[in-house]
Structures are given as C-alpha cells and as structure tokens.
Amino acid sequence: MSDVESSAAHQGTSERGGSLIYRHRVSTRLWHWTNAVVLLVMLMSGLMIFNAHPHLYWGQYGANPDTPWLEIGSSGDRGFLKIGDLTIDTTGVLGLWRGPNGQLQQRAFPSWATIPSSYNLAVSRLWHLTFAWLFAGGLALYAIWSLFNGHLRRDLLPRTAELKPGHILQEVKHHATLRFAKGEAARNFNVLQKLTYLVVLVVLIPLMILTGLTMSPAIDAAWPWLLDLFGGRQSARSIHFIVAFLLVLFFIVHIVMVVLAGPINEVRSMITGRFRLPKERP
C-alpha cells in the first residue's frame, strides 16, 4: 500500500516519469511482509482445520446427520466438491488425491496446501490460533499508525472526483486493456486500487476476525450479539470460509497486477520503499 511523500521525493521528478520516488513507508512495508507470512500460515492451517470436518452448514447447529450446503469428500475412486445440488469432480485435487509418496489420500485439501502437511488438527490449531494473535497485533499497530499519520485519509480514501461513475468506468477500461498509469499519474493509487484495499481492510478482514471469534464458545458467551449478527455459529463458520477464499482471490489479483505492472519495480518498492514512476511513451 502506498505512502506518497510528495515534498521530499518530488524534487527532480519529471511529469513524464522515470524518476525514483519514496513510495512506501517502513511501517507499511513491515506490515505488508508480516501479513504475507501470517496470512499464508493462517490460510494453510485453516485448510487443515477444515479437513477435520469438510462440511459447511447454515444456522446455529450443523453436524454429520444434518444437510451441508458445501461438502468436500470422495466416493469410490473419485473426489468431489458438492455445493448445493451441484457436484464437481475434483479427483486429484480435493477429496481424493495422491500424496508426495504416491499414496492415495482421502482428505479434503491436499498436503501441499495445509499446515502441517499430514493430518493433525491439534497442531494446525496451534498454528492458526497463535498466528491469529500476530495478525491482530500487526493490524492494531497498522490501524493506529495509519489513522495517526494520515495514510488512510491521504492514500486510501478515494477523492470525490474519483468516485464519479465515469471515472470508475474509465479505470475499469484501462485495467481491462492493461493500460496502467504512467508518469505522475502512477504516483498515487488509482480508484480501483483504493476501493479494493478499502474493501479488504474494512469489510473482509473485520468479517474474518468476527466470524473467527463467533466460532469460540467462550466469546459467544461474552458477546452473544455475534451469534445474532451472523445467524449462528455454523453460519459464521461458513462465512469465515467464504471470506477466506475472497482473500485468496484478492491475493491472486494482487500478484497478477504486480507481475503485469512490472514485478521488479513493484517488489523493490515494497522492500526498499523506492518506486520508479513508469515512463510515459513519447
């Protein structure tokens, strides 16, 4: 995410780009790479926790005798993903797959996607529930710091002009045709970036945390409104799973955009903070 220091780095830049600017502050960079590790660990340990009961339900209760809306399993020599009435053959990837030594496994998510790689609910919970605190700590520091230093207001909140439908439509067209901002226009996030980061920050991450807490019987006792907010513990578990996949989707788009926009420049800016404004075509 971008911190743009306009005054210091502005000297010597040309409108046509090509100059090196200071784009990401050290707080943003540290949080970014902490999250990269912490969220990957939480995803992969979460998939192992899901493997312990690969069914999702809506409502207050839900167990083997009840009807799931999503199920990953196997029958005979086929692995499947069932969503409602839809059954997708996922042999080899979900439900039934071969482990690193070639042996057939009947778990939902395969060993390359889980922490630990072999079935161990207890150990995956240790990872998940400890890294949750690392995530919470990083998020709290980031949130306080971003409000304090103006990062949120200056870099992430869209300006009124950016929210006009015409402008958004134009940005969508530019993205669809892979025409990215050049020169000075690349100094700030575009409106699609701002909206995406805001959705992740104020919708997806809070949903993830709150649905995670709703799965805790102790927190449900302390904050019973969580059960009403999500319509029950099993609904919260389902939403937790869905939002996890929206975050994976965000991650995939994020990586694709980095690669398309120039991976070396982008990755360097997130390591050293320095970003070279892309040159405009003559």
Next chain:
Amino acid sequence: MTQKSFLSRRRFLTSFAVGGSAALVAGCDALSRSPTFREFLGTGEWLNYRIQRLVGGAALAREYTEADLSPNFRTNGNSRPRSNEWNRLAAADFVDYRLTVDGLVEEPQSLSLAELRSMPSRTQITRHDCVEGWSAIGKWTGVPLSAVLDRARLSDRARFIVFHCADDFRGTSYYESIDIVDAFHPQTILAYGMNDGILPTGHGAPLRLRVERQLGYKQAKFITRIEAVDSLSDIGRGRGGYWEDVGSYNWYAGI
C-alpha cells in the same frame, strides 16, 4: 518488456511459487516438531485463556429453545466403555453406581445417582461445539458441579477439578480437567439427563460433564470420579486431559 523476458520471468515465478510452497510446507512441518517453536505456538493458548477469562467474566453461554434442538445429536469419542466394572453397573441400570469425590476436599463423597438427582438440578439447552468444527444443540439436565463441590467442602488449595472416566483409548483412560472459575460457573453441570430422557450410553451414561464455554473434548463422559488437585502435573502425562496428553490439543478449549 519483450515477449522472451516475460516468458522466462513467468517460468521463474512459477518455479519460485511451486518451490516456495514445498519449502514452506516442509519448513512448517520441521518447525512443528521443534520444541522451541512449539513453545512459541503455545502462546496462543496462553493469550486466549487469559483474554477470554478477562472479557468473559461470569457470562453465561447462550441457551436455546426446544425448537433449536438438533434433530439427531451425533455421538463422539467412545460410544461405550469397555471396562467390566462399567458394564456390570450398566447391566443393573447403575443402581450400584457411585460417584467418588476426593482429592483436596474436606469431606470426600461417594454419591449414588439417586443422591445426585435429589440435589439441586439445572436444565439447559445449549450448543455443543466439537473441536472438528461441527455443532449440535441438546437439552441437558444435571446437578451443578458447584453443589457437589460445596457438599464435599472444597479446599482453598484446589486449583483444578479432574474428571476421571470409565472409557479408554487403547488402554489409556479418558480424563479431563477444568479450572475453579469454570467449575463454579452456573452452567457447569454433571448431567444425568438429555433431551428429557435418561442420559444415553453414547452420550456418557450415567454421568457426564457439561462445561458450556469450552469445546467438546472437555465434556468428559462416563464420569466415575472427581478429584480436586492443586496441580495437573501428576495426572496422566501432566497436560490436563487425554487429548491434551496424546494429541497436543490445548488444555484451554474456549476457542
């Protein structure tokens, strides 16, 4: 950028991602086995225990209505103890069953089911959350654990209540333990009834624990003895419960 450099870059990124994933998984597996890292992974339980106690206080778990009951409450863990003693008692409808209450108590008890039923009772419709992720709602009737502990005059030195069970896994007896806060929580009961009937065998007859702010494996079934202790280190392998001992499950299971 040229087409050639893009392709080689893509190939580089792909192999980087695949190799990275394999290294990450292997690395995490190695870390999972390292005692120092396991200690770090234990900090989550420590934080959850303290913070949930802080925000939870004496809060009650949600109680549901008859309409919310699971149509079919599945059983879990052992569905029937193998012990000869338990089977002998079960054959006679547990008339000879006695619950032993001992350890750090001033007046050790030996209570029959009739005596337990004559004590104050509490009925609650609550949600059972298994560590695996599923939930089932059931109606439980039993005697508050606090009433049993008061009757035995619990010592001030007691810090944990241990539940010894009649069932076993491969010869190792099941047991569980909770702290004094949960032991005196109003919804912590020794249940002898379920869904308006007698507690079924699969759900822990004749007596099981309900400790409603924790996960399923804490809800000890087939209880034969309650022991008050000041430390868990001498019980089993010292981690406070069967699954805690053999499977590195957290002793505090509030999440």
